[in-house]
Amino acid sequence: MDKVIKGGATEAIRGISSGMTLMLGGFGLCGIPENCIQALTETSITNLTCISNNAGVDDFGLGLLLQKKQIKKMISSYVGENKEFERQMLSGELEVELIPQGTLAERSRATGAGIPAFYTPAGYGTEVAEGKETREFNGKMYVLEKAFEVDFAIVKAWKGDTAGNLIFKGTARNFNPLMAMAGKITIAEVEELVPAGGLDPNAIHTPGIFVQRIFQGTHYEKRIEQRTVQS
Amino acid sequence: MAFDKNGIAKRIAQELQDGYYVNLGIGIPTLVANHVPSGISVEFQSENGILGMGPFPIAGEEDADLINAGKQTITAKAGASFFDSATSFAMIRGRHVQLTVLGAMEVSENGDIANWKIPGVMVKGMGGAMDLVASADNIIVAMMHTSRDGESKLLPSCTLPLTGVRCVKRIVTDLAVLDIHPEGGFILRELAPGVTVDEVKAKTAGKLIVDFSETS
Numbered sequence: 001m002d003k004v005i006k007g008g009a010t011e012a013i014r015g016i017s018s019g020m021t022l023m024l025g026g027f028g029l030c031g032i033p034e035n036c037i038q039a040l041t042e043t044s045i046t047n048l049t050c051i052s053n054n055a056g057v058d059d060f061g062l063g064l065l066l067q068k069k070q071i072k073k074m075i076s077s078y079v080g081e082n083k084e085f086e087r088q089m090l091s092g093e094l095e096v097e098l099i100p101q102g103t104l105a106e107r108s109r110a111t112g113a114g115i116p117a118f119y120t121p122a123g124y125g126t127e128v129a130e131g132k133e134t135r136e137f138n139g140k141m142y143v144l145e146k147a148f149e150v151d152f153a154i155v156k157a158w159k160g161d162t163a164g165n166l167i168f169k170g171t172a173r174n175f176n177p178l179m180a181m182a183g184k185i186t187i188a189e190v191e192e193l194v195p196a197g198g199l200d201p202n203a204i205h206t207p208g209i210f211v212q213r214i215f216q217g218t219h220y221e222k223r224i225e226q227r228t229v230q231s
Numbered sequence: 232m233a234f235d236k237n238g239i240a241k242r243i244a245q246e247l248q249d250g251y252y253v254n255l256g257i258g259i260p261t262l263v264a265n266h267v268p269s270g271i272s273v274e275f276q277s278e279n280g281i282l283g284m285g286p287f288p289i290a291g292e293e294d295a296d297l298i299n300a301g302k303q304t305i306t307a308k309a310g311a312s313f314f315d316s317a318t319s320f321a322m323i324r325g326r327h328v329q330l331t332v333l334g335a336m337e338v339s340e341n342g343d344i345a346n347w348k349i350p351g352v353m354v355k356g357m358g359g360a361m362d363l364v365a366s367a368d369n370i371i372v373a374m375m376h377t378s379r380d381g382e383s384k385l386l387p388s389c390t391l392p393l394t395g396v397r398c399v400k401r402i403v404t405d406l407a408v409l410d411i412h413p414e415g416g417f418i419l420r421e422l423a424p425g426v427t428v429d430e431v432k433a434k435t436a437g438k439l440i441v442d443f444s445e446t447s
Contacts, residue, residue, distance in 0.1 A: 027279040027316070028302040030295065053316075080355030081302070089354070098354070101278060102320030102362030109317045120324065121365035125343075125396035128361060158296075170296035170313055171280050177315045205315075222295035228303035229290040 001208065003164045004193065005215045009039035012187045012213050013154075018045050020151040023108065023179040024052040024062065028081070028225050031172030032061050033156040035189045035217040041068055049073040051148060053104060053175055055085045060223050066094070075148075077101035081225065100128060103145050105178055111147040112181025112210065119144055153183025156217070157206070160190035161199050164208030173205065180206045189217040232425030233405045239373050241266040243332055243403050246371060247273050254278065254323065254363060256333030257301040259373040263332055274310075276328055278359040280319050283311025300359065323359070324366045331367040333360060335374045335399075337389040340437035342399040342411040344372065345391035357394060364395030376404035376434050383436035385409070385417050407431050416440050 005012045013036055016022065026032030041064045048071050055074055056063035063082050065071050073095040079085050088094035099107075100122040110118055119142035123129050133144040155176040158169035166188055168176055180186050188206075193216035234242065240262035247253065247263075249271040255261050264275055264286070275284040277299040284299060285306035293304040307313075322328055335346040344364055347357040364370060377383055385402070402409045408421035416438040419431055432439055 028298065030279070030298050030302075076356060078356035078358040096354075098356040100357055100361040101316070101359040102324055105316035105320050120362075122324070122362040124365060126361060126393045128357075168313075168315075170294065170307075171277075171298050172296040173313055173315050174280050175316045178317050224293060224295050224304055225298070225302040226304070227293055228287045228305075229293065230287045 001163045001196070003208070003211060003214045004162050005213045008215055008218070009035035009189065010042070012036060012189070012215050013039050013043070015185065016040070016045060016152050019047045021049040021051065021149060023148070023150050023153040023182055024050060025155040025174065025176035025179050026052060026054070026061065027171065027174035028054050029056065029061050029223045031156050031168070031174050031176055032056070033154045033187075033189050034220055036154045036187060037061065037064060040065060040070065046070050047072040049075065051075040051104075051108070051150065053077050053101060055079045055082050057081050057225065058084050060221070069093070073097070075099060075104075077104050105175060107145055107148055108175060108178040108182050111150060112178070115147060117144055117146045148182065150182050151184055153179040153186040155180045155186065155188050157188055157190045159192045159194065159199060160188055160211075160214050161194050161196050161208070162214070163196040164188065164211030164214050165199055165204045166190065166206035166211065167199060167203055168205050177206045181210045183212075185212045186210055187212070188214045190214060191217065191220060232423070234403075234423040235405070237262055237266070238423065239403050239405060242408065243371055243373055244268060246330065246401075247271060248329070249273070251329040252276055252282070252322075252327060253330045253332070254328050256331075256360065256363070258334040260332040260334060261301065263373075276319070276322060277305070278316075278319050278323065280314050280316060281305075281307060281311060282314070282322070283308045285311070320359070320362055323362050326366055326368060328367060330369045330371065331363045332371045332373055333363065335372045335384065336378075337384050337386055337391050338372055338399050338402055339386050339388045340411070340417055341415045342397045343389050344394045344399050345389040346394050348392045350392065360394050364398040367398070370399050370401075372399050372402045374402070374404055376406040376431070383434050385435045385437050387437045406434065412440060418442050
């Protein structure tokens with residue numbers, strides 16, 4: 001089983017077209033698929049719906065796609081770090097759906113896990129629950145949330161092998177393993193790509209069955225949003 | 232005199248018990264980690280996927296792959312673990328976290344909380360706040376008693392879009408420690424140094440019940 005894409009991100013994103021729904025891993029700028037995002041900005045693909053916890057900053061991460069007006073709709077839990085995002089949202093150029101972070105995580109997991117819908121307490125009694133079914137279990141109220149419809153999932157991992165197995169590092173893991181399960185086609189960019197057998201099976205976070213394309217990325221900037229140190 | 236931000240954080244830290252798993256929201260709540268009473272050990276969970284969050288790193292040792300929910304660089308303590316976002320919210324929703332501390336714009340006298348949106352002005356998103364307030368048994372709000380315009384943030388009912396309903400138990404402000412009465416109302420439990428009951432009454436728009444008999 002060799003899932004390696006020769007030709008880096010440019011080749012790896014083949015088949016993504018305008019109007020599609022993409023999932024992109026990462027929390028803030030941590031664990032984002034930098035190479036694929038850059039490759040997308042070099043295409044004329046537009047009208048994308050992007051499911052990602054955050055929208056990057058003005059000049060990095062998904063902010064790059066927003067700058068080039070390639071995104072029609074964002075589905076995220078927090079979008080505070082991006083002025084261009086705010087501008088596009090307030091002007092109506094960009095459609096935004098804000099959903100609770102835990103709901104985003106579980107909906108992502110459900111999508112890949114064959115669970116069409118589930119109940120969660122998050123958002124009951126708030127505008128998030130508007131228009132949705134609710135139900136009581138053991139005296140507590142819950143909201144019915146559904147799996148996503150996704151075309152491609154683009155994830156970033158620390159190590160991967162040619163069979164598509166992935167290992168993540170630190171808090172760069174976040175949504176990546178869940179989104180990896182959810183894509184009809186999952187593209188994984190990794191810092192270190194090894195042959196099958198190069199990773200301990202006990203250490204695998206995402207089994208290769210979920211990954212269709214893998215490549216070793218280059219020149220990771222790994223930008224830090226809030227460099228905070230002991231005073 | 233009142234509490235400053237660290238004073239609020241230090242008072243909340245007194246609620247920590249040995250063995251607690253704790254989630255701290257951004258803003259004043261993060262300061263609670265600096266005031267853990269000596270002799271007890273707690274573990275801080277950060278919703279982006281770390282348990283056993285440690286202090287900020289020494290300059291030069293920042294790791295871009297190690298951040299907290301506020302996107303700040305952090306360290307990991309001995310015994311820490313990393314996990315994905317679904318597992319993180321399983322810990323939260325599954326009530327494995329004993330204490331959640333978060334900020335608020337408004338709290339109502341039946342424990343509703345609004346802390347994620349000011350329509351037309353600020354719509355950054357709720358992040359993990361809705362999951363946290365819907366799941367925790369023990370929620371403490373850390374906030375200033377009044378807004379920058381001098382308006383009370385303790386209201387009969389919230390005017391801003393809600394984050395959660397009937398979920399807040401205790402509030403620590405710069406002026407006081409208050410609990411939510413099960414039948415509605417803010418119970419004044421403790422005054423901050425130099426603060427009077429009259430001042431708290433004047434700055435609390437919701438129903439205020441004075442009862443110093445029970446503290447933490």
